[in-house]
Amino acid sequence: MTSEQQAEGHRIERVVARGLVKTFGSTVALRGVHATIDTARLTLIEGANGSGKSTFLGILGTVIRPTSGTVTYAPHADDRALARRSIGWLSHESLAYPDLTGRQNIELAARLHGLSAQTAWREAEERFELGNFATRPLRTCSRGQRQRIALARALVHRPSLVLLDEPTTGLDRPSVARLLDLVVAEVKRGAGVVVVSHEPDLFRDLATARIVLERGRNAVSAPEASTT
Template sequence: MRTIERVVARGVVKTYGATAALRGVNATIEAGRLTLIEGANGSGKSTLLGILGTVIRPTSGSLDYEPLGDDVGTARGTIGWLSHESLAYPDLSGRQNVELAAGFHGLDAHEAWRHAEERFELGSFALRPLRTCSRGQRQRIALARALVHQPSLVLLDEPTTGLDRAGVARLLAVVDAEVERGAAVVVVSHEPEVFRERAAARLVLERGRVVTSAS
């Protein structure tokens, strides 16, 4: 599988009618490090994450997924996304959700499940319909599903929501492992202090503009 080594956003603008969500954003996301995106509600954080993840098309500007260029189709296959909501199938079990994602990426479903079960400590709850699981349990399953194919670009949208202290610690251990593996990890969070020690780069947005960009 071809991998993403760097994502470069140049002059990215996104408008919804008369509302500008992003106003000429320039940013570089590097492999092997955590980039933290901060900002108040409505600053454009989730819109930028959606554009990086190819699910939102910018109104203008460009994104290069180096060395893939602007090949969005190929880039999409090596992106792992953890949304604010799990977006998993509620009537399928956790295991079925993970195995289904593995199949989409051409992986052996049984082997993918075995690895995910061990890594994310997925107990008997993962054999129940997802809708019967707690928020923290759904989060673990969603994270396992997002990372099943070892993506080179990992996007995490408000990943600590609903997690207790143990859940946050488990999440941070996974983030550390993904960075160590060489993935480019991008986090959007209303609790940025959880990630700041780990962040090699920070982007602070205000009304759709980057007001702070630091490494």
């Protein structure tokens, strides 16, 4: 199965979050957040430190379970396992295997998605301009190089929902420009891209939807970003 065929088979069309509450012990991270996220657009999640942005993104990505509330992934309803097949996740840290090379990390991700490792590597090498650094253990690479590997790994299966948590941290200007070009390309491909960033100005011109959180609640939302 090609990455295009797999992506079509598990495509997410819309994500609807209702009444999300998340507590960590006595700390309340989310207090009833509502949001609707569509594909083929960039949604920017904004808010001060501690407002719940990364927790919200983690719930959307199925890596955090809400204490209460629901997330549905049309047309997969609340089937987290099925939805996960069409989610690409880039955490603040790469979460890749540091002792594997960049190429090995990408090929491993491809095999986990039932794709050809060789084809996935060839496509990633060209798209992300991966040089000789991709043949070295990831721990020896720079922040920007690790980020390129992590992005290639996250997008190897052509996900319809792409979640980016602080993707510009530690990147130089050329790397940031490359990232923004990639975000534009993913939206044009039809993916829903959701970004949490401490530099929201970088993404505002590209975003057609915004979700603003304040102390774990919806604060304000631009007209394009439905919260109903």
